Amino acid sequence: MDQPCIRIRDVGKTFETREQSIQALSEVNLDVRPNEFITFVGASGCGKSTLLRILAGLETHSSGEILLHDEPIDGPGVDRAMVFQHYSLYPWLTVMQNIRFCRQLKVISDTVYSQSDVETASGRADALLSLMGLQPFADAYPSQLSGGMQQRVAIARALMPRPDIMLMDEPFGALDAQTREVMHDLIRHVHRLEKSTILFVTHDVEEAIYLGSRIVLMAPRPGRIDSIYEVPLPTERHQDMKLEPEFIRLKREILSRIRETSGVQTDLEQLQRLTRGAQA
DSSP states (O other): OOOOSEEEEEEEEEEEOSSOEEEEEEEEEEEEOTTOEEEEEESTTSSHHHHHHHHHTSSOOSEEEEEETTEEOOSOOTTEEEEOSSOOOOTTSOHHHHHHHHHHHHHHHSSSOOHHHHHHHHHHHHHHHHHTTOGGGTTOOGGGSOHHHHHHHHHHHHHTTOOSEEEEESTTTTSOHHHHHHHHHHHHHHHHHHOOEEEEEOSOHHHHHHHOSEEEEEETTTBEEEEEEEOOSOSSOOGGGGGSHHHHHHHHHHHHHHHHHHTHHHHHHHHHHHHHHHHO
């Protein structure tokens, strides 16, 4: 078995305000293997996005340790790329210019670079444009694209520097159901080709099962890992698998556990008792 590329040990995160301290994460432990596709689910406020931002180097953890390839994470790096729910494209740049932007920054910032570096970057951008099915829109601007197409550009831009780790925070949350299904198959195809390790936050349990090889269920108050599920699906997947008994069983199990850990189950039971009392 491959050694973990990410080791999370007893990680906690506390946000300090003038009035109080808010513990967002407590004693989070997780090993992530190279080329894994891990999805995170759980009720709002369980720390999923906070953990992702810590891994990206956009937040610092208050306690514990996070190692990436046995080195502590102490800030953002080109070995990690973040894709957000909102597309965060530069509206004044074309599709191709958006994709090449991070690479252009690197070339500009390097003291010495060769023509072959520039040519390699151009070839990489062309390949990503083709992979995302965006060739006809290379010279279009973000405002001329649909939401799904804008997110494809954002993913292509994140892939440009060949990151080892892709961190995706509800990237398809704003898309309609049909577009999301297309994006699900696309991101799995990208995962196979690029061989990146993907950590993917979602509120959609069905999405988590279809995409992930493992599902990490987090519980709130404070945020922590409650359960980890192995997804019993083959590597090659298709949309009809969502109708299979094993898929539906796992979905019900995870949804039930989310209700239990978030207190929704108790709220529902109280509501049912109140309803019965009103009817009596």
